[in-house]
Amino acid sequence: KNQVEQSPQSLIILEGKNCTLQCNYTVSPFSNLRWYKQDTGRGPVSLTIMTFSENTKSNGRYTATLDADTKQSSLHITASQLSDSASYICVVSRGDYKLSFGAGTTVTVRA
Amino acid sequence: GAVVSQHPSWVICKSGTSVKIECRSLDFQATTMFWYRQFPKQSLMLMATSNEGSKATYEQGVEKDKFLINHASLTLSTLTVTSAHPEDSSFYICSVKSSGTGIGQPQHFGDGTRLSIL
Numbered sequence: 384k385n386q387v388e389q390s391p392q393s394l395i396i397l398e399g400k401n402c403t404l405q406c407n408y409t410v411s412p413f414s415n416l417r418w419y420k421q422d423t424g425r426g427p428v429s430l431t432i433m434t435f436s437e438n439t440k441s442n443g444r445y446t447a448t449l450d451a452d453t454k455q456s457s458l459h460i461t462a463s464q465l466s467d468s469a470s471y472i473c474v475v476s477r478g479d480y481k482l483s484f485g486a487g488t489t490v491t492v493r494a
Numbered sequence: 495g496a497v498v499s500q501h502p503s504w505v506i507c508k509s510g511t512s513v514k515i516e517c518r519s520l521d522f523q524a525t526t527m528f529w530y531r532q533f534p535k536q537s538l539m540l541m542a543t544s545n546e547g548s549k550a551t552y553e554q555g556v557e558k559d560k561f562l563i564n565h566a567s568l569t570l571s572t573l574t575v576t577s578a579h580p581e582d583s584s585f586y587i588c589s590v591k592s593s594g595t596g597i598g599q600p601q602h603f604g605d606g607t608r609l610s611i612l
Binding site for chain 1: 498500535536537538539540585587589601602603604605606608
């Protein structure tokens with residue numbers, strides 16, 4: 384079954400601190416893995432996309448890693464800001480534009 | 495700027511009403527659009543794939559007569575929830591497949607429509 388598991392379900396961090404979100408998947412075949420940020424009441428916005436051959440990609444303070452062998456990915460947020468409070472969704476594509484979504488990790492950044 | 499525009503952003507209506515949601519691709523022509531539903535604290539679930547000029551492809555368990563999809567032009571797809579009931583209350587999101595080629599192209603999501611059926 385094509386599944387995407389994210390952890391933790393939620394976390395609270397202080398402004399300025401770093402955090403790491405995890406994503407494990409069993410999706411096959413694998414085309415690419417995406418991390419999206421979804422603000423409350425809004426649609427998801429793409430942060431990073433990684434294909435099989437890529438094991439790290441950065442977008443500002445967001446750095447995603449991918450280990451295709453162990454089928455694990457992480458999203459690291461550096462020097463968190465209040466605006467980082469959102470749900471972060473790990474999405475795996477099978478290459479046919481069928482996407483498997485994780486349930487997301489809700490990040491709350493507090494001053 | 496926004497690549498996908500979704501309208502309305504929020505709808506509250508009585509049970510039995512039919513509700514139409516529009517999804518517009520602003521930056522490019524989209525032969526394929528996707529409709530998702532998201533319940534609170536859950537991940538997005540694909541409902542159907544909307545194909546311009548042809549019938550939509552529905553996922554298993556999604557009633558095509560309940561959720562009517564029309565993709566009449568390359569920039570507009572509509573989802574009509576017919577005879578909506580409280581259990582249809584959800585967050586509906588559309589997305590557009592990027593016009594680029596290659597396996598690393600993102601999907602662009604609309605800002606969603608929150609549907610509340612009383």
